[in-house]
Amino acid sequence: MSILPGRRQLEEVRSTNRALLLALARDLRVTTCPALAERSGLSRATAYVIVDELQRAGVLVEAGAGKSNGGRRPQLLRFAPRARFAVGVEMGERDLHTVLTDLDGTVLHRDVAVAQGTTPEPVLAAATASIARLVSRVPRQHVLGVGFAAPGLVDIESGVVHTAVGYEWGEVPLAALLGERTGFPVSVANRSKAAALGEYYSGAGVGARLLVYVYVGRGIAAGIVRDGTLDAGVNSSAGEIGHITIEPAGNLCDCGNRGCLHTLAAGAVLIAQARAQLRQEGGALLRERCGGTPERLTTVQLAEAARDGDDVARSVVQASGRYLGIAAASVINLFNPDRLILGGPLAAAGPVFLDAVREEARRRALAVPFSAVQICPSALGSDAGAIGAAALVLGHASDLLLQD
Numbered sequence: 001m002s003i004l005p006g007r008r009q010l011e012e013v014r015s016t017n018r019a020l021l022l023a024l025a026r027d028l029r030v031t032t033c034p035a036l037a038e039r040s041g042l043s044r045a046t047a048y049v050i051v052d053e054l055q056r057a058g059v060l061v062e063a064g065a066g067k068s069n070g071g072r073r074p075q076l077l078r079f080a081p082r083a084r085f086a087v088g089v090e091m092g093e094r095d096l097h098t099v100l101t102d103l104d105g106t107v108l109h110r111d112v113a114v115a116q117g118t119t120p121e122p123v124l125a126a127a128t129a130s131i132a133r134l135v136s137r138v139p140r141q142h143v144l145g146v147g148f149a150a151p152g153l154v155d156i157e158s159g160v161v162h163t164a165v166g167y168e169w170g171e172v173p174l175a176a177l178l179g180e181r182t183g184f185p186v187s188v189a190n191r192s193k194a195a196a197l198g199e200y201y202s203g204a205g206v207g208a209r210l211l212v213y214v215y216v217g218r219g220i221a222a223g224i225v226r227d228g229t230l231d232a233g234v235n236s237s238a239g240e241i242g243h244i245t246i247e248p249a250g251n252l253c254d255c256g257n258r259g260c261l262h263t264l265a266a267g268a269v270l271i272a273q274a275r276a277q278l279r280q281e282g283g284a285l286l287r288e289r290c291g292g293t294p295e296r297l298t299t300v301q302l303a304e305a306a307r308d309g310d311d312v313a314r315s316v317v318q319a320s321g322r323y324l325g326i327a328a329a330s331v332i333n334l335f336n337p338d339r340l341i342l343g344g345p346l347a348a349a350g351p352v353f354l355d356a357v358r359e360e361a362r363r364r365a366l367a368v369p370f371s372a373v374q375i376c377p378s379a380l381g382s383d384a385g386a387i388g389a390a391a392l393v394l395g396h397a398s399d400l401l402l403q404d
C-alpha cells in the first residue's frame with residue numbers, strides 16, 4: 001500500500017479546505033485573502049488558489065483595497081450570497097412547501113403545492129412543477145441543486161426513502177427519481193433532520209456546537225447537528241425521540257411498542273384528549289376555532305388556542321410539554337447539547353408549551369448538562385424543513401459551484 005496520498009484523498013482535502021474558506025467568507029462578509037488564510041490556518045498559496053476559484057464563480061467579488069500591514073494594501077473581497085441559489089422542498093402533512101434560497105439560506109421565493117395524492121408519483125409531479133416555477137425566477141445555471149425533506153426513514157447517502165408510515169412509501173429512490181425529472185443534483189433527508197440543519201444554518205441554532213431539534217406535530221422526531229454536520233447515526237435513523245418509552249405499560253404505538261412518547265404527546269392523541277374535554281365543559285375559544293365542530297379540530301388550532309389562553313387547549317398542550325420534557329431530560333443527559341430547539345405546530349403554542357418542557361427537563365436532567373443547554377423555539381417556524389432541505393445543498397455548495 002502506498003504511503004503517498006492518492007488522488008481521491010487530495011481531492012477530499014481540497015474539498016474540505018474549499019468548504020472551510022467559503023464558510024469563513026460567509027461569516028466575515030468582507031475579508032481579504034491573507035485574512036482568510038490566517039483564520040483558516042491554510043497556507044497563503046492554498047488560500048489564493050481557492051479564493052481564485054470562488055472569485056471566478058462570482059461568490060467573492062472585489063470590493064476596493066483594505067488596510068495595509070506594512071506592505072501592499074490587500075484586495076478586499078465581499079461575499080456575494082446571491083451568486084448561487086438552492087431549492088428546498090418539504091413534504092408536509094398536507095402539502096409541499098418549496099423555497100428558493102440564496103447562499104445564506106435566506107428565502108427569496110416560496111411555492112406551496114398540493115399533491116394529488118400521497119403516493120410517490122403525484123408527490124414527484126407536484127414537486128417537479130414547484131421546483132420549475134421557482135427555478136424560472138433566477139438563472140438556471142446558478143441553481144446548485146435541490147434538497148428534499150421527506151417523512152419517514154431516509155437513507156441520506158443514497159437518497160432512498162425506506163419507509164414513511166402514513167404515506168405508504170417503501171424503498172423509493174427519491175433522489176434519483178427527482179434528479180431525473182429536474183436535471184439537478186438532489187439530496188434527501190428526513191424532514192426533522194433537515195429542519196435541524198435549517199435551524200443551524202439560518203435559524204435558532206446558528207453558532208451551536210451540538211444542536212438537537214425536536215419536531216412536535218402529528219409525529220415527534222428529532223434531528224441532531226454536531227459542529228455543523230447532521231449526525232444521523234450509522235443508518236440515518238438517529239433522532240427517533242417519539243419512540244422513547246415513557247410508560248412501559250402504556251398504549252400501543254404505531255411502531256408496535258407500548259407507551260412511546262408518541263402515544264402521549266403527539267398530535268392525534270392531543271386532539272382526542274381535547275375533543276373528550278370539549279364534550280364536557282370549558283374550551284369556549286377552542287370550540288370557536290374549530291367552527292363548533294370538535295371532529296374538525298387540528299393540531300394547529302389547538303396550539304393557537306392554547307397560545308391565546310383557552311383553558312382546555314392549555315391543559316392538553318401543557319401535558320404534552322411535560323411528557324416531552326421527560327424525554328428532553330434524557331436527551332440532555334445523553335448528548336449534553338448546547339441548544340435544544342422545539343419546532344412544529346405544538347411549539348407554535350409559545351411559552352405555555354415551552355415552559356412546561358423546560359420545567360420538566362430542569363426537574364429531571366442532571367444539573368451539569370442542564371446548565372449548558374438553551375431550550376428555545378424554532379426561529380424558522382413552518383419554513384424550517386424546506387430551508388433545511390436547501391441547507392442539505394448549501395452544505396456542499398463549495399463543491400457544487402465548481403461543477404458549472
Ligand SMILES: [Zn+2]
Pocket residue numbers: 242243244253254255256257260262
Ligand atoms: Zn413507538
